[in-house]
Amino acid sequence: MGYIELDVLNDTDAALVMGIDLGTTNSLAATWQSGRPVVVRPDGRTAKIPSVIHFPRDGQPLVGQQAREQAVVDPSHTIFSVKRLMGRGLADIAAELPAFPFPIGENERGLLEIDVHGRKYTPQELSSLILMRVHDLACRALGGTEIAKAVITVPAYFDDAQRQATRDAARLAGIDVMRIINEPTAAALAYGLDRSCEGGTVVVYDLGGGTFDVSILSIEKGVFRVLSTAGDTHLGGDDLDRSLVEIISAELGGTLAAEELADPALLQAARLAAERCKIELSAHPEAELSFVVPHKGVHYRRNVTREELEQRIAPFIERTFDACRLALSDAGLETGDVDEVVLVGGSTRIPAVRERVEEFFGRPPHMELNPDEVVALGAAVQARILAGGSRDLLLLDVTPLSLGMETMGGAVSKIIARNSTVPCQATEGFTTYVDNQTGLDFNVVQGERELAQDCRSLGRFQLTGIPPMPAGMPRVAVRFHVDADGVLTVSAREQSTGKTAGIEVRPMHGLTDEEVESMLQASIEHAREDFDASRVANLETEIGIMLRATEKSMPAAREHLDPETLADLEDATRAVRAALGGKDVHTLQKVRDDFERATLPLAALLMDGVAKAALSGKRLDEV
Amino acid sequence: MPPRTSCPRCGAPLETPFCCVGCGRLLRPERDPTPFEAFGLEPRYGVDAAELELRLLRFSRSLHPDFFATAGVEERALAEEGSAALNAAYEILADDFRRADWLVAALDGPSESDEKEMPREFLLEVLEWSEEIEAAREARPGAPERARLPALAAALRSRRAECMRGVAGLLAPRPERGAPVLAEVRRILNAVRYLDRALRELEVLRLEQAAAR
Numbered sequence: 071m072g073y074i075e076l077d078v079l080n081d082t083d084a085a086l087v088m089g090i091d092l093g094t095t096n097s098l099a100a101t102w103q104s105g106r107p108v109v110v111r112p113d114g115r116t117a118k119i120p121s122v123i124h125f126p127r128d129g130q131p132l133v134g135q136q137a138r139e140q141a142v143v144d145p146s147h148t149i150f151s152v153k154r155l156m157g158r159g160l161a162d163i164a165a166e167l168p169a170f171p172f173p174i175g176e177n178e179r180g181l182l183e184i185d186v187h188g189r190k191y192t193p194q195e196l197s198s199l200i201l202m203r204v205h206d207l208a209c210r211a212l213g214g215t216e217i218a219k220a221v222i223t224v225p226a227y228f229d230d231a232q233r234q235a236t237r238d239a240a241r242l243a244g245i246d247v248m249r250i251i252n253e254p255t256a257a258a259l260a261y262g263l264d265r266s267c268e269g270g271t272v273v274v275y276d277l278g279g280g281t282f283d284v285s286i287l288s289i290e291k292g293v294f295r296v297l298s299t300a301g302d303t304h305l306g307g308d309d310l311d312r313s314l315v316e317i318i319s320a321e322l323g324g325t326l327a328a329e330e331l332a333d334p335a336l337l338q339a340a341r342l343a344a345e346r347c348k349i350e351l352s353a354h355p356e357a358e359l360s361f362v363v364p365h366k367g368v369h370y371r372r373n374v375t376r377e378e379l380e381q382r383i384a385p386f387i388e389r390t391f392d393a394c395r396l397a398l399s400d401a402g403l404e405t406g407d408v409d410e411v412v413l414v415g416g417s418t419r420i421p422a423v424r425e426r427v428e429e430f431f432g433r434p435p436h437m438e439l440n441p442d443e444v445v446a447l448g449a450a451v452q453a454r455i456l457a458g459g460s461r462d463l464l465l466l467d468v469t470p471l472s473l474g475m476e477t478m479g480g481a482v483s484k485i486i487a488r489n490s491t492v493p494c495q496a497t498e499g500f501t502t503y504v505d506n507q508t509g510l511d512f513n514v515v516q517g518e519r520e521l522a523q524d525c526r527s528l529g530r531f532q533l534t535g536i537p538p539m540p541a542g543m544p545r546v547a548v549r550f551h552v553d554a555d556g557v558l559t560v561s562a563r564e565q566s567t568g569k570t571a572g573i574e575v576r577p578m579h580g581l582t583d584e585e586v587e588s589m590l591q592a593s594i595e596h597a598r599e600d601f602d603a604s605r606v607a608n609l610e611t612e613i614g615i616m617l618r619a620t621e622k623s624m625p626a627a628r629e630h631l632d633p634e635t636l637a638d639l640e641d642a643t644r645a646v647r648a649a650l651g652g653k654d655v656h657t658l659q660k661v662r663d664d665f666e667r668a669t670l671p672l673a674a675l676l677m678d679g680v681a682k683a684a685l686s687g688k689r690l691d692e693v
Numbered sequence: 694m695p696p697r698t699s700c701p702r703c704g705a706p707l708e709t710p711f712c713c714v715g716c717g718r719l720l721r722p723e724r725d726p727t728p729f730e731a732f733g734l735e736p737r738y739g740v741d742a743a744e745l746e747l748r749l750l751r752f753s754r755s756l757h758p759d760f761f762a763t764a765g766v767e768e769r770a771l772a773e774e775g776s777a778a779l780n781a782a783y784e785i786l787a788d789d790f791r792r793a794d795w796l797v798a799a800l801d802g803p804s805e806s807d808e809k810e811m812p813r814e815f816l817l818e819v820l821e822w823s824e825e826i827e828a829a830r831e832a833r834p835g836a837p838e839r840a841r842l843p844a845l846a847a848a849l850r851s852r853r854a855e856c857m858r859g860v861a862g863l864l865a866p867r868p869e870r871g872a873p874v875l876a877e878v879r880r881i882l883n884a885v886r887y888l889d890r891a892l893r894e895l896e897v898l899r900l901e902q903a904a905a906r
């Protein structure tokens with residue numbers, strides 16, 4: 071029968087932008103509703119979507135809680151902590167590699183690749199799947215509104231390559247990234263807006279699943295100004311979990327052989343058990359560390375005390391304070407100058423962390439806002455600002471790492487200092503070494519070390535189009551510009567002729583624009599197929615419901631319908647039943663629409679009957 | 694060519710060459726403004742830090758790319774470039790050394806490569822504390838050589854302040870182009886650069902000490 075559609079109540083206040091916290095362990099989205107940022111809860115309760123992807127042998131990849139549940143059953147095809155792989159090379163993640171139960175390699179271009187069912191995925195592609203899921207769930211939770219623009223957060227300490235990778239992932243997900251914003255700054259925005267924070271000099275201590283950031287801001291009269299930032303992109307909850315897994319490995323090492331200990335399913339089960347135990351120890355002085363891997367015959371159980379955990383994680387926590395000291399030093403401040411401290415990230419729920427933070431800064435930290443949600447909320451605030459919502463708030467962020475150029479001899483000549491407010495720029499002069507030289511090559515690095523080899527290379531920059539002149543004559547001005555996202559662009563001009571030189575960048579561990587383009591093309595083609603497949607599934611379900619509803623009401627309505635209408639209905643029913651089972655989306659759509667048309671008189675009759683019966687108290691067949 | 698002084702759209706006097714704070718119009722300066730021009734300040738060493746801050750925030754509110762995210766390509770580029778130039782100018786004006794260094798160059802004074810010397814009495818001190826810093830760097834965290842470091846850092850900071858007071862005195866009233874006093878300023882700035890390097894090293898050693906466990 072025909073459907074009567076109810077008009078969904080639209081919140082016309084919702085700006086068509088969202089904020090997304092793309093986390094190592096969990097991701098979430100937040101939007102602006104009724105004058106404030108609100109996290110999206112797809113199922114009405116949880117906001118967190120696990121940043122986990124499961125690839126079944128056939129069919130669509132799963133993202134989120136369902137994927138996470140496959141981690142022990144199918145560890146080689148359940149991908150987690152992708153954020154730790156973004157913008158990195160194999161050498162960077164060497165220490166963590168054993169903890170990943172799926173194969174990670176590096177191609178000739180220096181790009182990491184994860185092998186799943188024989189197909190290779192870059193971290194950007196994997197992150198894009200997570201983003202697509204988060205974005206999709208958010209749009210659906212808001213009644214199906216298509217929100218194309220988003221602000222996406224990254225750790226403040228992410229370097230250029232890691233930020234570019236995040237932008238690429240968003241692009242592959244079909245999301246228009248308005249801004250890449252630093253997580254601690256986003257958290258500060260959320261607190262500042264919430265007014266639970268008075269302002270002044272604020273420290274944001276952000277310990278997440280995979281990364282640690284500390285940012286020091288000056289918040290005053292709506293201006294959020296980052297003074298300094300420091301951190302560690304390889305320090306987080308994952309490391310704390312691993313310290314518990316070490317207990318398991320040490321104890322099982324007595325009874326199990328090395329290969330058995332390295333078994334992916336066992337590793338995953340151990341990791342998840344460690345995470346559960348760690349979380350429980352935040353609320354209880356003692357917790358169980360236990361898991362089973364039935365098909366390996368492993369049953370592990372042991373009690374862990376809070377003291378034991380604290381002892382094991384102490385070195386990691388202390389590392390966070392090294393970064394805090396550096397940030398204070400860079401800002402020219404001492405702990406006594408700090409007015410407020412804000413805690414962000416799930417790992418800050420650990421009592422030992424909170425105690426140490428209070429001890430270090432000499433004041434109790436703020437925890438009023440949910441440490442898991444505050445970053446997404448702040449991203450939504452920034453999205454609102456960018457959408458033109460308000461000029462009351464001004465965000466002045468900084469670039470976390472110094473930018474320099476490799477000189478002859480391998481030293482680094484600093485171009486832009488760390489903690490420079492963005493957007494920022496600097497210009498360097500170059501000239502040629504041989505007559506009629508028309509090109510120049512240079513290596514741009516990020517980091518604080520003296521030698522280029524100890525810093526992170528952003529890639530080889532190739533300058534072309536210098537007008538032919540005697541050696542030493544051209545005056546090439548190369549402008550380095552770091553934008554508000556913290557990403558570098560380079561432009562060059564030969565000053566005597568005023569001619570713009572071409573710049574080509576070959577990123578170290580990143581995708582070129584062409585590569586992103588071709589990936590987008592490929593995914594659009596696949597998306598078409600996938601889209602049709604899901605439409606088929608939806609149509610089949612819909613048709614099934616319509617058929618059953620019609621069958622149910624036909625007996626009572628039959629005598630009230632004229633012969634023509636009845637004939638139409640029967641033809642349509644036959645057509646629909648015949649089309650079911652065939653997977654052609656166009657046929658299915660057509661027969662469904664025809665069927666709906668044919669049932670309209672039936673629907674009208676029933677509506678009418680119901681109304682009359684309601685009004686006069688008569689039964690339907692008396693009408 | 695002097696920079697334009699009033700807004701082409703509304704005619705109001707311009708406080709900065711990058712935008713008109715009054716009507717919000719973004720501007721493309723005809724040539725790269727000097728750091729002082731960027732902030733509408735007279736080119737002299739004495740700068741009120743609070744005033745500089747105020748102007749940075751005031752101009753940023755009209756210029757920052759965040760407020761032009763939905764505008765056209767041209768406007769976004771102007772906001773991005775203007776903000777970057779404003780922030781670069783701020784970095785120079787907010788730092789006493791860089792401000793003095795810029796002024797010496799602008800007044801045709803000697804550059805660091807032209808005049809490498811430092812004031813005579815300074816050289817003797819340099820030798821003393823260079824040795825102390827070297828010894829501290831070689832020693833383990835916690836060793837007695839390191840105990841002197843906080844006092845040394847305090848002494849160097851106070852010496853630096855003294856030098857910059859000297860610079861301030863020599864640069865006011867503003868010297869003529871190429872005046873001999875600029876060479877003296879350059880020599881003092883060379884000493885300050887040395888002091889800053891030493892202070893940075895001491896800071897690294899201090900952080901190392903704090904991290905030692």
